[in-house]
Amino acid sequence: MFAEPPDLDRAEVTGALHSGWGIAVAALDYAPVGYGAHHYRARDTGGAEWFLSVDLEPDVPALERAFGTAAALREAGLEFVASPVRRPDGRCVTVTAGGAAVSVAAVIDGRSHRFGDVLPAPVRADLLDALGRLHSVPVPPGAPVDPLTVPYRDELDGPWGDGPYARPARELLAARRRVVADLFVRYDALVPVVTAARDTWVVTHGEPHPGNVMLPAGGGLRLIDWDTVAVAPRARDLWMVAPDDSPATALYRLRWTLTDICAFVRDLRAPHADDADTRLAWRELSGYLTPAI
Template sequence: MRDEPGEISCDLVAGMLSEHWGFRVGEVVYAPVGSGSHHWIAAGVDGPRWFVTADRLDPSGSWMGSTAEQMKGTIESAVQAAKELADSGCEFVVAPLPDRTGHLVREVPAGWMLVVFPYLQGWSTSDGAWDDPAEREQIAGILGRLHAATPPRTLQRWDFAVPGRDVLLTALADLDRPWSSGPYAEPTRLRLSAALDYLRARLAHYDTLVREIEASDDPWVVTHGEPHSANVLRTNDGRMRLIDWDTVRLAPRERDLAAVLGGPTDVLPAYQAQAGPISPRTAALELFRVWWSLAEIATYVQLFRRPHTDSQDSRESWQDLTTYVPG
């Protein structure tokens, strides 16, 4: 997120790190990176640094169909699952650091969930594309190891629901009058109006794929959920480390494979070397690609149906929406 939240100051983050993690913090700066969550980099007075993430619990009681309590439980189970994976030998997992009482998540007074990670020197890409064939092959092998791992005890099960589908359907039924919730509300309405038949067809196509995959008896595995290039940190020791584990779920393996297969280089052998002689299902790969586009559309429609301003985050969200909804 590019826009720093007004509810959480750098001083508040420093205070939380001192009070609950026992860290001696010298400086905290906001890091305008990623999407969805807000981030800070904290430096200790004696050298170490930490990467701090905060997610807002929706004060209205729901966000994309989840209550605030459900959001809290989802975050807590996801970070615990990541910690268990790291402790079990999955060194490619960047796991959160427990506080002095063993908690991995702390709720700050304003209704935000705060998680602390070690700060690792490295770099990531600005988008999710796997353009480097060698890197695509390497991440395929990592996913093979992940999918062969024993599921953590706290791991939640993925379901086929498209987050925010009800929000999207409500919006599609309300295209006959202007929207006035902010500067991108009316452009969103016009965009959806022009693509109404396309969107209805995509929803119907997704439902057809769901029926096919639900009938399958293929085993579900531990999946990251978003193993795109921007969620991989290339550390200075030459390794790849997967970050952003809030989407970790027990799910069909194609949930991850949809992000890495299909490039000019066949990386399936690298995956199979770790996961076994597995052949991904074409219909399942298509299901997750369609799911992703519908979930992204619903997220941006939800955003622009609510009061919003012309911020940098809003502008980037609008550009993203236009990539998923044809003009």
């Protein structure tokens, strides 16, 4: 997210780092990156730097399963897995007094990419190699399984709160309601087809787009942002990198679009201000729905 939440107490975040991981914070700065969770960079009193993810509406058990799976993959030898750091008790999440979920990873010294970047051919080859290794490992105990649902689907209906983008978003959604419904019809028809091949499912990252690919200064490749890890068809990853014409690829391409539409409607349906995040939500929602006249 690009705007720091005004009601999040930074003292609670630093307290979570100390109580969960024993990290004494000397400096904490907001990092306006990504969409969904909020992020911070911290420097501890020893000079080490940490990257924090803060989820304001967490499903803590789900986060623990995802991050625990990522940590297990790293511990099993997949060095490209930039997983959150386990606490001394083995967990990966600390919940603040205000209910936010904090996870922490070591800062990677290297070059990052943006979501819409085109990866150079050698980096794309390394990414495909990493995904091939990921898809070949035994499934860690307790790993999440993709339910093939569309998050926030129920957010397309319900009352609208106040905010500068509420009315235009409501009107746009109403005008394109049939288009969205048709997308869901296509998606729902693919679910049983993909489920029928469940015995071939593997561990997947879920969002291996360029924005989640980092190149450390010392060489190699790191995949970040493991809250979406799940057992699923290989196409859950490959549709972004090496798509084919399979039903699974069609399903995941559709689900990406539908999830974004539902998530942006959710953000704009709630009471909101005019900030970098709501402007992004409106711009992206318009981009998905305006061409479909």
